[in-house]
Amino acid sequence: MTTFLQKAATTPKPSKKDAAASIQSLVQHLNVRGDNDFETFAALAGLYAHFLPPAPKGLKKASTDHFAWVAMAVDPKECRKYLRYVFADGARIIGTDGCALHIAPDERPAGYYCLSSAQLLWAVGDTQAVGYPGRFPDVDRILAHNEGKSVDVDTLVETQTRELKKGLSINIAAQGASWDVNSRYLEPARAPMQAGDRVIITRHVLRFEMQAFGGCTAIVNGLS
Numbered sequence: 001m002t003t004f005l006q007k008a009a010t011t012p013k014p015s016k017k018d019a020a021a022s023i024q025s026l027v028q029h030l031n032v033r034g035d036n037d038f039e040t041f042a043a044l045a046g047l048y049a050h051f052l053p054p055a056p057k058g059l060k061k062a063s064t065d066h067f068a069w070v071a072m073a074v075d076p077k078e079c080r081k082y083l084r085y086v087f088a089d090g091a092r093i094i095g096t097d098g099c100a101l102h103i104a105p106d107e108r109p110a111g112y113y114c115l116s117s118a119q120l121l122w123a124v125g126d127t128q129a130v131g132y133p134g135r136f137p138d139v140d141r142i143l144a145h146n147e148g149k150s151v152d153v154d155t156l157v158e159t160q161t162r163e164l165k166k167g168l169s170i171n172i173a174a175q176g177a178s179w180d181v182n183s184r185y186l187e188p189a190r191a192p193m194q195a196g197d198r199v200i201i202t203r204h205v206l207r208f209e210m211q212a213f214g215g216c217t218a219i220v221n222g223l224s
Contacts, residue, residue, distance in 0.1 A: 005187045007045040009059040014046050022046040062191040066104040066213040070095040071115045072188040073102040073218075082133040085112040085121065094139055100185040103139065104216040112136075142219070149177050153190075153197045153208075169223060177201040179222040189218035 014022065022043045062069035067086065073095035076084050080098075087094045093106040093113070110124040112133055122132050151174040161169040167184030179201060192212030200207040208218040 003187065003190060003193065004045065005183070006059050006063060006191065007042070011042075011045045019046065059187060059191050062188060063212075064192075066106065066192075066216065067093060067113075067118050069188070069191055069213070069216070070102045070104050072191070073097060073100045073185075074115055076115060082112075082136050085133065086115060086118070087112055087136045089124075089136075094136070096137075096139070099182075099221045100189055101139065101142065101219040102189065102216070103218070105214045143217070149175065149202075150198050150200045150209075151175055151177075153193060153199050154195060156199065172199075172201070172206060174199070174201060179204075179206060181206060181220050181222055185220045189220045192216060 058068060058072055062072050070093045071086050074084065074086060075097035078084050078097055083097060088106060088108050088110050090110040091105065091107060092103050093108070095102045109120060111120050111126075112122045113119065114121055122129055126132060155174045157173045159171045159173075161171050161180060163169070164182060164184075167182045169180050170183050170186055171178055171180050172186075186206070189206075190208050190210075192210050193208065194211055197208065197210045200209065204222055206220045206222070208220075210216050210218070
């Protein structure tokens, strides 16, 4: 399943003439809109690419490359050094900046990996090495505290609530539960999302359980 911002991320910026044509097409198709109306979907993506802020970079690659997807959750300027890299524990690779968490299956040796080259920088336990970042947090503890109401992703209702300094505030609602999240974290988190995937809505976060890459998990904190 392709999300709206994934389509926008790969749509060339149209000319003013083409944007005007998209508006006309959109008005025409909205009158007879169907949930699977591809022409309406493409017209909306064209308008987004012309008028609104750029979609997060790397969405296209992140939908098919599990390391690239995990790396999108990492902030290389994070003050906590152990969060500046993709971390492997021997069974998974993990990326987080404290606001978003991406986890995917991967059996590479445990340690800290470069975001761009995916090369091993420090092995776990190599604490005497120059620059060793320190101990990575226990993500299993985080996962254990984020159980909640599970719903199919196709049942989610999304509404833009306001513009933020970085990204848009998006309200995600389903079956009476809802939370406001930053699109800056939301769109990368669900880049690999497919029909039939599940989202768990808790009091504080959205947790996506997706089939891609052999089963991956993303957690996005809500806005306070």
